[in-house]
Amino acid sequence: MAAISVDSEQFSQMLAGEKPLLVDFWAPWCVHCRALQAAFDKAAEENEDSVLAVKINIDEEMELTNAEGIEVIPTLVLYKNGKRAASVVNPGSKAAIDAFLQDALGR
């Protein structure tokens, strides 16, 4: 299943959940963000038992983006227990997303 887009309110709710939260900070004008889409969705699908994957459009959620200190996109952030655990900027392959998740989830 493709990762869903969420706003800051939904983000806060999901952050409080038990499952680790994987967020793709992106924007429609960002060509690298678009190129990442298929690989992100595939990685999200393969890891759906252990991670909740969502996307946040930084143009629509500027305040949240600033609060989370996102300065470069695409940035993937993994939150565990409501806290930012790890992040990666513009992973260049699906394999790079997988490696990031493996590492961040401590598997």
Place this chain on the structure above:
Amino acid sequence: MKVYDMLIVGGGPGGYTAALYAARAGLSVLVLEKLSAGGQMALSERIENYPGFPEGIDGYTLAEQMQAQAERFGAQTELAEVLALDLRANPKIVETSEGTFYGRTVVYAAGAEPRQLGLPMEQALVGRGVSYCAACDGAFYRGKTVAVVGGGDSAAAEAMHLLPVAKKVILIHRRDTLRATKVYHAALTQAENLEFRWNSAVTELIYDGRLTGLRLKNTVTGEESSVSCDGVFISVGREPATALVSSQLSLDKGGYIVAGESTRTEIPGVYAVGDVRSKPLRQVVTAVADGAAAVHSAQSFLAGLENTDCLPE
């Protein structure tokens, strides 16, 4: 063990054209792509020199359509990063992040990437002032001020491309003279809207939402300065993705695989397609041509008709 008739390394325009032709010819074919269809093309905001799209088309959409077209005829895609290849094995072996795949033939279409300056925000500003291709993005800078970084033939060609479009072109080069072929020198030095910044290296991209200027350092005196510009075209060379095959295939001095128009390499059943191949012009149209040629060659090979002793032309 599943053995494909054709494994294609790289899902750019060359790779998916080979996939389309192979699938339509009834071959079983798998495309191994590390990130997304299109490769470099997917990062182009607008492609205006690919025939059939009078209003142009963005590279990402064109790539999606090429993938869909190939898959309609039965081609498959695996989002896998290739880690190693054994091209002389029978069948040929491709090891990837998603497992090992076997093919009777391999089309190597891994593409090339523009060399980067390696500055902070360089990737994030692509599409917001940072570009690696004047032919792709130059038209967006009509009447604006743009910088070109580099001093070789490709940088000179980028500047030539931008001169009729931009209000002003600033050519930034680390040395005090161009490495570019002499034919460019006169044209560039005579251009009224071209300004040279010799002995200068870019040390920082200045931005405010999008690129607004560059911070420069003089490579001789160490003096720092800055220039305002709406865009920067970085042309400091390209790097073909041929490292994985460099011990098995002959490369030219630029690192490109030596193969002629048939795309046949020195290893029977292995074809070099698109930007990895040694050739004079690297465009979407020449990549797709390679893809078709590779399948034509591969069909002969699979039918046992290709002279396996022949050298690449």
